[in-house]
Amino acid sequence: MEDAYLVARAREGYLDAYELLVQRHSAMAYRVALRLTGNHHDAQDIAQEALIAAWENLDQFRGGSSFSTWLYQIVTRRALNKVTRGRDARSLDLLPEIADPAMEPGDKAERNLAVDAVTDALLALPFPQRTVIVLHHFERLSYAEIASVTGATEPAVRSHLFRARRALAKTLEDWK
């Protein structure tokens, strides 16, 4: 069942249709918010608020882009609002620790250090650069899709990505 069909039904008031959309996209909303804010609680709030805001504004969704692109837009804007309000209460790394019995304790410690380093490096980026890195390298969105989410042009997206990769690589180089 296509998202577009579910959106059309949801706009007519079929909550079951919107529930399917929420089930499909809530993980993405949370994941992106977590990577942009680095905070589990903020991410949960942002994802929840974004999905409710999407429902409240379904009449404004014109279908020019996909529902997921629209939701990415809502999530990143809300994450920006949260970040610029100055909260800095990281409660969780971007990558939750996953039990892996096959991993030696030394390897695990090294990996956690690497994860911490990437997390720190990502959060140290200016928000626009962090956004393009997360959307392109973590969410696998194309330049065109990121342009649609951010309202920028494709060349601007690419330019942001160039700068963001350099900044991230420099920080990681210092860490190594």
Place this chain on the structure above:
Amino acid sequence: MNGPMPARIPLDDACLPCGADVDLLLEQTAQGRGADRDAHQQRCVHCQAALGEFTALWEPVAEMAAAPVSVPPGLAAAVMRQVRHLVRDIWYTLEITELGAVRIAARIVAALARDSARMIPGVRVALGRSTHGKGAALAEKATFGHRHPHAAVGVLGRTAVVDLAVVIGYGDPAHQVAREIQRHVTATLRDQLGLRDVTVNVTIDDVVDDDRR
């Protein structure tokens, strides 16, 4: 291309000594194509060193990007609880009986109110418009497909507030027509839907001269 290996990673430079663009090399490695080397890169020690180093630098990023993120298990359910809460409270009447709950969608209330208003002599057109509070407006906006085109209504429990904008005939006593609409719509909603408290706000928006049409 031969030459000495670079002494440092050229992250502050635009180009390698061979002229290769550092940003493009970073892009190549970040997109997982560090091993896909073109003819120049296969010969050039600068490019090979940079690609190797960039690949190593980017490895933890790629690893993190590929790792699953645990999503709070109750997230989707919490969203839908809130959406249903907004819709249910504002857009359904609710009567609890000994056999269970009876809910009537607001659009039914709206349709009945509009149709009963049209039965009053003097009423030519009955149209709806939204004059509700913020919560009702949000629900109305979100579920605009359910919004009845000819009557606006807010319901909560067994209470309903209906806004009707009507057009009457030229010469008809506006005040009397409005009062009759209020009485008739109120009685209809009470009798047919079991609503207890009904408020009917009537706005006479226009008068039409039947003879001139």
